[in-house]
Amino acid sequence: MRIAIDAMGGDYAPQEIVKGAIEGAKREGIGIILVGQEDTIQKEMMRYDVSGLPIRVRNASEVILDGEPPIVALRQKPDASISVATQLVKRGEADAVISMGPTGTVMVSAMVTLGTLEGIKRPTAGGELLGFVPDTVIFDLGANVDCNPRELLSFAVIGCVVAKKMLHIANPTVALLSNGAEEGKGNHLVKGAYQLFKKSNLNFIGNVEGNDIPAGKANVVICDGFTGNVLIKFCEGLSRSIIERLKVTLDKRLSKTDIEAICEDLFTLTNIADVRGGGLVYGINGLVWIGHGRSKASQVAKSIRQVKLAVEANLVESLKLELTKIQELGGGV
Missing domain, CATH: 3.40.718.10 (Isopropylmalate Dehydrogenase)
Structure with a gap:
């Protein structure tokens, strides 16, 4: 299992995001892909012992800040950390994406990149x-x-x-x-x-x-x-x-x-x-977790735990199945 984390999203990024990702990787034993400005993330990771942990960094040169119009920002910043992280899910390189960045931006990125489930x-x-x-x-x-x-x-x-x-x-x-x-x-x-x-x-x-x-x-x-x-x-x-x-x-x-x-x-x-x-x-064709912008390391680690449970529960495929059932029964959504 691999979870992509937008390391540049949130009020305390990247420091608390990186710290929480490391805590989550240790506790849950799953792969983490930290997405963002590589030099900045690597510098932050040097403060911790990450030897043996399944954590890697994926460079994304741009960051979308709170207050930027989501659609415009995503179009003008194609290499934004949230976009790159969501694309990893689309390509099957990650099982889910977590971001503490602006809610609207995360939502639009998910809908544009992953799309919604049929009927939603x-x-x-x-x-x-x-x-x-x-x-x-x-x-x-x-x-x-x-x-x-x-x-x-x-x-x-x-x-x-x-x-x-x-x-x-x-x-x-x-x-x-x-x-x-x-x-x-x-x-x-x-x-x-x-x-x-x-x-x-x-x-x-x-x-x-x-x-x-x-x-x-x-x-x-x-x-x-x-x-x-x-x-x-x-x-x-x-x-x-x-x-x-x-x-x-x-x-x-x-x-x-x-x-x-x-x-x-x-x-x-x-x-x-x-x-x-x-x-x-819920309703996105992929697992997307939107965290509070004020989240610190402990909340990032807890987010990883919840996302891991959702992946293990095969939540998206279960949603697809139930939506199909209700459409077949004439209660189409």
Whole structure:
């Protein structure tokens, strides 16, 4: 297994990216291809003992910075590190690509170079939201602000594959996030999607409300990216506020060490994407991980772990199979 890493992407590139790649290679025992300005990367690697590690460098002379228009930048900088790294996946030289660079640039590079899976018009972002309910994934969490019912159906198919392959749930339950559990509840999008979901071969259980998510009422919860992004940001903000409140409330009642342990546990349970450093983009004809720009070495190493699991689960081929099945049953996405 080989993973291509955009060594020039991120707020702390290349230092933290290289450090995290080395940590990941040691832990996971997989091949790493660091892509970027070779002299700079080699200089950074000299700070560590990399003897015996399956790490090599692929030169890419250009870097796309945050704020540059993705389409224009990719056209004007054909030798950009993210482009070269993604092309390695296209040519079969790497099994996946990881980048902590600008989200839009990584997404456009993936769509242009690798394309989307048949039946998918828009890639989606999603996954676990809360550690309290490890058997629940939510799609979309921000990649697609405006959606139509068929796009929600495609997100549901993707969510089911993720639940089956990554969470090992044989027959995941699927629900639409709405303002009421009854069939007639929701806006035009939810009502339209409800009818498509009923006709599909998904294990559809109807609508769920926001308070049903932390209760684990469904394994796969579907919403548009606007709603999903508000949801994830609310959870992150609420957890930070609760943590600050706990620090005050528990002060002098527990030791500083115990308070820090409680707060760290709560943060981990309510900020999964933050802790892992990003997430996969689903619906691309290849494995692409978009990390947070502020990711440091530990998050890069964790990203490598998650991508390794996705490669081992043969996630992309499983998605292709499930999308074909639902199209054959007349629920085409």
